[in-house]
Amino acid sequence: MTDLDIRVLGVVEAVGPHGTVALTSTRRVILGVLALRAGAVVPYTELVDVLWGESPPRTAFKTLHSHVARIRQALAASGVDSVVTTRDPGYVLELPRERVDAHRFELTVRHARADLDRGDTGAAVQTLRAAAQLWRGEPFAGTDLGEWGHHEVDRLRELYLSATEDRWAAEIATGGAAAAVLELPRLVAAEPLRERLTGLLMLALHHCGRHADALTVFERLRARLADELGADTGPELSELHTAILRRDVSVATPPAPATHTPAQIPARVGHFTGRDAELSGLDDVLTGDELPIVVISGPAGMGKTALAVQWAARITARFPDGHLFLDLRGHDPEHAVPAEQALARLLRGLDVPEDRIPAGECARSALYRTLLHARRCVVLVDNAGTVDDVLPLVPGSDTSVLVVTSRRSLTGLVARHAVHHVVLDALDAASSVALLGKVLGEKRVAREPKATARLARVCAGMPLALRIAAARLVGLPSRSVAELADELSAARLDGFAVEGDARTVRAVLAGAYRPLSPDAARMLRLLGTSPTPTVSGHLGAALADAPTAVPVLGELTGAHLLIDAGDGRYRFHDLIREFARDRADAEEPEPAAIAGRLLDWYLFIADEANRLVNPDRDAVKPTFRFPLPALPFAAGRHEATAFLESERDGFLPVVQYAREQGMPTEAWHLVYLLTSFYEVSGRWTERVELCRAGLAAARDTGDLSAEAEMLRALGVAYYMTRRLAEAVDTNLTALRVVREVGDLAGEGHVLNNLANAYAELRRFDEAVPVFREAGECATAAGNRIGVALSQRNLGHALVRMGRAAESLAPLTAALAIFDDLGNARLRAGTLDTLGEAHRDLGRHTEALRDFAEALAISREIGDRWLEWELLRDRGLTHLAVGDLAAALDHFGQSLTVTRAVHDRNGEAIALALIGHVHLLAGRTAEAAERLEQALSVRAQVPDGYEEAHIHRDLAALAAARGDDAAAGPHRDRAVRLYLRVNATAEAEALSEPGS
Template sequence: MSVAEGVRFGVLGSLRAEVGARPAGLGGPRQRAVLAMLLIARGRIVPAERILSEVWEGSRPASPTTLHGYVADLRRALEPERPPGAPARLLVREGPGYALRAAPAAIDAERFTDLAVRGRRALEDGEPGRAADLLGQALALWRGPAYADFDGAAFAAPDAARLEDLRAAVREDRLSAVIASGRHAAAVGELEALVAEQPLRERGWELLALALYRSGRQADALAALRTVRRRLADELGADPGRGLRELEAAVLAQDPRLTPVPAEPGQGPSPAPPAGEPAPSPGNLPFALSSFVGRDGDLTAAARLLKAHRLVTLTGPGGVGKTRLALEVARARTDADGPWLVEIAGLHTPDLLTATIAAALGLPAAASADQLAGMLAGRELLIVLDNCEHLLAPAAMLVHTLLARCGGVRILATSREPLGITGEAVYEVPPLPAATEAAELFARRAAAAQPGWEPEPGGQERVAALCAGLDGIPLAIELAAAQCRTLSVGQIANALENRFTLLVGGPASRPDRHRTLLGTVAWSDQLLSPQERLLFHRLGVLRAGFDLETAAAVTGVAPVLAPLSALVRKSLVTAEPGTAPRRYRMLETLRQYALGALSPEELARARERHRAWALTRAESAERHLRGPQGAALLEGLSRDQPEFRAAFASALTEGDGDYVLRLGGALFWFWFRMGHVAEGLAWLSEGFAAAPGADAGTRARARFAVAALRYLAGRPAQAYEAARTAVEEAREAGDRVTEASATGYAAYLGLLAGAPVDAPALARAAVEMARGTAQGWLEAEALMIQGMALRILGDLPGAGAAFREAIAAAHSSGHDWAADGAAWCDMKTACDRGEGARALAVAGDILAAMDRYGDISFWLVTVHSATRALVLTGRAEQAATLMGAVEAIGERAGVSPELMDPLDGPREAAAVREALPPEEYECHAARGRALSRQEASALLAGLIARN
């Protein structure tokens, strides 16, 4: 073997070299840069003078002697067997410079380029399957950004950009091949990720729209086309190119040319059945041994697909009911021949697959797929091919042969992932709705296990909750119902944390993998590749939905898209439809299995990564919560709240109180706005107890959070003390933002608590500090608090001026909450003056903003103040109804508008109570306590509209 043949180079990521399959030591950054320049030159001579100027760009150039030393070191690393004094054969000196004589096949960038060209040629030649394979091989060579070690280096930038552009084109070509091979639905997720990464590349959008349209999602295809049109106009000032325009017109017209080409039937006349073949029988479906519950919609949908397509695959997680649904669909058909059930779950040798199908259909043993197809040619029948996931590739090949050769054969397959062949229609079998069909299934199976069983009084809700905890999976529900012989519904529900121990003992007639819940999930786990299994297990630390970025950060698996897509295909992760960027989630049963599969050490590392992600997520959002993105960010934090709770819990388990205080300080504004008062105070209290020595900056932010949340809870004296301490800690830490916020609140809370405080001076100081930080939102808040303090002191002109300044600063910074806070105070002042109509008009504007944000605490105080305005306008009964709603909703959120504002709150409550006789007030308030927030908002909005 020559030197060149034994050395391989990698530039699609960090620079590396291998000699005889072993890594070669390439030295420090400059020496590696020399090698990179020579690789970029692709065998051409690079003058030594150019190497010295470009590798040492921006710094004092090295001497030729230094360069010669680097080259000598590289030669020793790349040609370790070269005798001393022998001429170099790989890194050579020629003329005024050096050259690297490496064969193209030895460099991953060259192999990538070759595969890219071959893949594109196969795609153009109408071989999409081969194209997808070649292009997938090309992309698999990448380990990171091209020339990742030299990011920003001028000598590497052009070649890196070229390779990255080619990489983008290859990704598009591969996805085009996937679509062309009929797997358009499978391409959607990757295409959505692609356009998110590269939103200005029009071809990615074309492919996404085409894949969506061919997946039966015309509305989503048009939405994608509208999105790219808007992006191009906003960012480039350009219209879409010809391809996008023509595709949009074709989608709108439902052009038949967009319809995928169906699989071609076999050529030539079908051979006759072999002599002596037994006459067709009327099928072999077993009789049902138990009642079939619900699924009317699924039956109809699957039957409709089977009528329109010759291959339908029912997918879904283990135990969701794929086999039972397939059998019910098959029983409802009126085929003269069949239907035939072929169970292959117990088959582990692909070579026996053809013979197994032949035996199930009562045919002589078939040695090949072609021979089996010959036996079935001319027959019209339905084959139910059950549990294909463990023999996916051989099953797909056999099914393809049968469908291509036998025009009268239809196949209804069940598998935890699609077969992935042309013409396949996939129906994902959903879990049962917990409150209806799942609860009915539980009741029927419990009654069968224990004759006469009925849920205890009021137990329907507990059964529905139990079924929800079991993810609506029929197998889990049936196994749980069987436990009713010895346990109550409540006991079963309480044991769900150990569901894999609880849900055992299925009927002996079931396959082994379906006799326990653990066996069902383990079957799926065993079919995963090592990378897929690693990702699946580590995803168990996530409690709620997640996106690609979160999955990568929390699991440490990179790249994450391919194994995650495989988990979606294999029904272990669910993609949430309609989300962009796409979000995913795991059923609780699967999550618990994944978590239990991690070793204690791996679980600790996974939770550590999860905590790091949660803190980064919260702190990143917190920096923008008081700006124009606030509504979207609050919504995102609400969606991720289960993750933050898990992070708090695992940090406290580790004794990391510093982390708890940091995360609590970052989430404070989210808690404040969304009314999670009791929860926030509880986490912060535990954090302070676990971290008595936390640094001053961490303590200050957490302490200010405590002050604000105690204010919402109606504890002004305790809130004031916390604010005072936060001022001192922030000053010690040099945290001017927290000091300004805490100083302003200390002025206001001191007045509410009746403390001896120079509120005007403190409020002025807070405003000046806020202005010194150049944070517009902070200035708006400080001015709003100053106005509130001046209003309490009776300086209404001064308060009005402060509120006007606050509103201006809030609007300029996008911090609408501060402007609405100032308006709320104006609303209360209007009530003081008896101007109920004006107060209600202001309330209408505030509530519209609150509905955008989903804010609960501000919503409560606004409605509370509006009740007084309703009394002033003669609508005391409606005011009492809304007061009841505020009491009930506030109690659930831990927010007391009456207590948090001890000056105005009691006056507002008293105004409503005193407007009606006690019995009448209580009657209307009781009606209000039954209202949801949305119903109460609608009631108040209607009253304001008639104002």
């Protein structure tokens, strides 16, 4: 065992075999944080946050590594070696947790509480006294910690205070009231608003016969709570105050045991499946410092009661004094059980005779808490409707656990009590199939595995729906699973019913729908018509023609008919969405108006974002049929693209929905208006499907100009996703259409895109004349931006052909036009190519200047696609002058951006370049790892030229390792690929002897 002790409960200290380790304040903090997570990786970023907060210096990581190196030296000098190790992405202190005083304190407190659970109060007193002696002062005393550190100190302080309260409660119970009277006033003065400490002081004074002093202590706290917080004392303290007023001796004696132990928890549901994570989290509740209220909430039919009963059955041994059950029927306001009646039922379960049950909710609640005090019981309250239904049923001590199920969130409980909240959603696919297998039998499921998986999907993971579907098959062994899946797919909600059982999915959801306010019910119907995976509150307000939807959305999420997906977005469970659509069909008088408002809203946000991101893209000007709502984002390009990013998953469903609703013009208009968003954000793979849908919609209209526009957009999407052969074919089709229409400017744009595809295929001899033809069309049409684009792209092709000197003229001409038009994005793209030309001409300073200006523009306008290319090009320039460290840094940044925009081609390029730098630096292991990763990604986005580079470097890597057998195949593969894409110079260089 490592002979090192670390103390953080006070000033941070480390003591090794040779005495206290000499460390500066900063290094003590680092070692202390590592000690709190002994045995686990603490990320570099977390340590930087602890040391410097939100404003770390530029050299933060370098400084951190230097501090850790000094810590290792200091530990070694004190006789401790190799305890602080590096393990990506951070550091680990390889030290047993019991060698850290904070962990030792927590373990000691846990043992003491186990003694209390066993009723061994005397042993608990001794253990808690030992725990208190580990505490030398405020954790990390005298240090300035970041946010994480402050939270950890607060957690340790709370543990210390609760352990101190446990200790003095045990001391008083074992005759130590006199000692408590001497010590507790100091603790109460330090924590004047902590009610349990005040209660312990009152109890100790009461035991010592100082009743008047005990009442004075209470009055002092009550006045302070009222003055400072406007709050009253809690019910436990108020009850103690009343007992002392009455000189009640019962506060010093345990309650009399009941004559029988209640066991009211219902039988567990058959074939309980899944919910392992939820059950594990519930088990962890019992290991904490205090026992919270457990609230299990979720939509109707999700198995809330089944989970509660399953867990209650698991923990009965931990709570041997009784298991109470009560159904409040809170989902049905007309038949809900009032609190007074609910308490009466619980009191009867606790063996209180009918004639001893007091009248009134307050008196019954007080008796209920008195009877549960010091008893270990499970109280399961099913189907609670509101917070007010639950509050009177909360036990007065943490010896019993209250478990509540509800279709509502009951978040208001958090203001009064500690709450562990479990929100149930649908079962995952594996658990859904497993449940069907348990009910139907594994053999039957094994006969039709695909049909069973489909049936599980139709049931959308709702346990009630899965059980009903299985019940419909159990009695019919010859019926196929596939047949039922087909029937339920067609019948949907109506199919989820079993003869003789009133508990259908539709009936359960209707029960949750009926109590809604009229506005919330209508919002549910309106949002149910949306085709998108999630919906925003802004869309809800637009559909309802209301200034805000926040209150009704809160009601719907509170009822778990809508799920809060974060960032102002919401989602439906599939069957609840189906129910909402059914209600809309039955109750909404103007379905066409709903569809019109929805499409108006999407066109509105896309149009406004397009104006901010690229006002030159103005071929479409949508018309709106309904009053426009307030703009849901601030008038800035970053805010616009951020909002569209949150809506991105819904774009394709909305375009398809527009076609289904007979509005194809709106469909292709939306695709057009979203072009600017995809140009700056990337994600071109999904853009392909969007453009295909837009093309189909344009063809629905019969408008050739619309068809040409969507063909052009699809060609660009194919180009950006490296589907170059399809890009060529699509642009050739677009070219025929624009020529048929007579759109000269459009012809220029299509020719430009076609030439770009030729250039990427390294068919430069075809690309160059097409670029020139594109420029001629744009000139004839008076389209200056088209002229500049053809010049810029011609320049780029010339650079790639090794004719950088010839590229300067067209690039400079393009730059002048973009400057005159004020188009920052295209200026940045042209500067990027100009920088490449300067680099190839050996003008590295000019190249870096061009790249720096372009990078600043790309970041200002949020064009992440251009950003990764610029980072790559800057890295290549540093590589050209031999600065491997700077090159590696830029390639690493480029990799981060490509992954953020999901550009697999860019990711493969960045990985290959990182591997290339490691190879040049002689770091063969790192080079091999990155090059193999690059090859794997490249397989998903084929590009013969880029793949050849990877095999070239893998050949060089194998040769460097002396593995000629591996080098040869890689070299041959690279040569074949270079020749295939007409890169003969590269192929010849690699074929030379000794290459």
